[in-house]
Amino acid sequence: MQLITYSIVYPLLWLISRLPWKLFYAFSTGIFFLVYYIFRYRKKTVTNNLELVFPEKTPKEIKRICKEFYRHMCDMFLEMIKSISISNDEMMRRFKVTNIDELRRLEGNGENIMVFMAHYASYEWSNVVDIQTDFQAVGIYKKIDNKYFDRLVHKIRARFGSRVVTTKDAMKVITEDQSENTGPYMYGLVSDQSPKIYNAFYWTDFMGVKVPTFIGAEVLARRLDLRTYYLQVEKIKRGYYEATFVPITEDSKNSEEYSIVKKYLRLLEKQIKNKPEYYLWSHKRWKHRNAEIPEGATVD
Template identity: 55%
Template sequence: MQGLVFWMVYPLLWLISILPFPFFYAVSDLVFFLVYYIIGYRRKVVTKNLKLVFPNKTDSEIKSIEKKFYRHMCDMFLEMIKSISISEKELKKRFEITNLEYLRELETMDKSIIIMCGHYASYEWMNALQLHGLKFKSFGIYKKIKNRYFDQLARDIRGRYDGVLITTYKATEKIKNNQNNGVLGNYAMIADQSPKLNRAKQWIDFMGIRVPVFEGSDRLARKLDMNVIYLHVEKKKRGFYEATFKPITENATKEPDNFITKKFIRLLEQQIKNKPEYYLWTHKRWKHRNEPIPDHAEVIN
């Protein structure tokens, strides 16, 4: 059944991916109309999240952010499809990196690098990073897709540019094995997801609301002495993004507990407050806000 679904959908995805950009974004406009006005995909969740983190904004301001977000979300979804066939030249033009020399300087330190990212702007075109002749191999940590055919498609897309995807369940083991075998890498991690309550050991105020947070990047970096940077991505205009690496730490083993997590969250917050329409508001990021914090958990101040 999984194969049948894939082979029914894939030809359409491929056809969309090869459309010239004006027609491509016309399709995105159509998808926006269907998703926002007809289907109403998670509109209640989005409105609730926006009102929760922006209590001082008026209803009209919330509605404006909401519509802009849905337009961006549809663009980003289509851009993921565009990755099937986009050329290297086009991808580099549309996802520019402003300070690649900083990453190259970090690579000279011969320590693996964690690139912390949020669900902000474009995280689908981050594989453009692999097109710049970097010294280290690039790895992306991701949540495995249930349909194994679409999961393989995601791997194939990253593989076009010599990148490797690692599932969240195998990430720690793979990174440690690479470290033990002398394999240095750039590890991109989207680090703002909401962990399950039974695994939540750290809580932090995110956009003014206390929620559980993943500690994996922080723990790994300090244990394995990895450099840590934040990927600050801005949407300059439709279909064009600008990425800048911002330092978090070059001395992870000397940092206090939770320093890395806290700095990442604060950098992400700054972007969300500046242009909230580019954050992924459909995720139930604050769903555990009213849950009692377990006795074994720690609050990051």
């Protein structure tokens, strides 16, 4: 059944990826109309999330952010599909790294880095870094149930040189990389999801709400003494982004416990408060806010 689904869907995805840009975004507008007005995909979740973290905003303001979010979400997911066929030159023209010289300096020194990422603006196109540096980018992700679509994710990212590692294998693979000393490596981990309650070891405020937070990227960075950065992606206009590698710490090993993840969250919060429509509000990020905090967990 998985193969049948993939065999039907993939040709459609490929055709969409080949659309000229004007037609591509016209198609995205059509998808937005269906998702927002007809199917109302997770609309209750989106609205509840916005009302929770922005209690000061009026219903009219919440509705505007909600609508603009759905427009952006449709663009973003279709842009992921565009990655199937987009050229290197086009990718670099549409997703620019503002401080690429800093990366080249680190690369020249043979330094390995951990990059905290977020579901903000465009995170899939960040593999443009692979085209412009000699870093071996390694993306850490949650495995997709459909093995054929999982392979497609690998194929898309491999086009630009990235390796893809599942969260289950991340610790083992990264530790092996460091012991072999074959870098430089750049490890990217989206760290703003909600962990399973049994993995909720650290609770802190995110957008003013106490919730559990992923600490895997910090644990890896501290254990292996990796420089840490936040990939701050801003949407300039439709189909165009700029990314800046914002330093978090140069001394992960000796940093105060949880200080790295706290700084990451503060940087992300600043972006969200500035332009909330570009965050992925359809995720149930705050679902554990009223849960009982497990015994032994750290609460900040």
